[in-house]
Amino acid sequence: MKHTDDIHSAAREQVRESGLRVTTARVRVLAELSASGGLLSHQDIEQRLGRHRIDRVTLYRVLDSLAEHGLVHRVAGNDRIWRFGVGRGATSGATAGAGASVARELHERHAHFQCSDCGKVVCLSEVAAGRALRVPRGYRAESVELTVRGRCPQCG
Numbered sequence: 001m002k003h004t005d006d007i008h009s010a011a012r013e014q015v016r017e018s019g020l021r022v023t024t025a026r027v028r029v030l031a032e033l034s035a036s037g038g039l040l041s042h043q044d045i046e047q048r049l050g051r052h053r054i055d056r057v058t059l060y061r062v063l064d065s066l067a068e069h070g071l072v073h074r075v076a077g078n079d080r081i082w083r084f085g086v087g088r089g090a091t092s093g094a095t096a097g098a099g100a101s102v103a104r105e106l107h108e109r110h111a112h113f114q115c116s117d118c119g120k121v122v123c124l125s126e127v128a129a130g131r132a133l134r135v136p137r138g139y140r141a142e143s144v145e146l147t148v149r150g151r152c153p154q155c156g
């Protein structure tokens with residue numbers, strides 16, 4: 001388990017390197033996501049921020065900007081709740097421009113696992129969801145989402 005300060009300084013560095021302006025809210029949200037080891041919903045993030053809680057509108061904006069710069073990715077579970085995790089994973093507006101880069105992103109996009117009991121979602125970074133994707137001639141894939149459902153270790 002990494003020390004909280006390390007996670008915060010790493011998050012600060014990541015925000016800076018992405019070209020985004022470094023703000024306390026961005027750093028805190030990214031640090032919480034890094035520390036969690038899984039994906040978090042808006043509500044999870046609010047809870048984890050505790051006394052550093054930021055208002056909902058700001059939180060949404062922070063997550064949007066982090067996603068646009070490839071620092072986080074979002075996944076909709078079967079409960080229709082958006083969850084966020086660190087790292088690039090989605091076809092976001094900023095990175096998916098030309099057809100070739102969309103194809104590459106689809107190819108590299110990883111799968112997720114969702115527990116059907118507690119709803120927890122984790123990244124299956126080794127499983128490239130887009131790799132198995134083949135659409136008929138004349139069709140063009142623009143997004144792919146592969147979620148494996150089952151039970152997490154806590155729910156057995």
Ligand SMILES: [Zn+2]
Pocket residue numbers: 115116117118119120151152153154155156
């Ligand atoms: Zn579970």
Ligand SMILES: [Zn+2]
Pocket residue numbers: 073085089110111112122123124
């Ligand atoms: Zn993921």
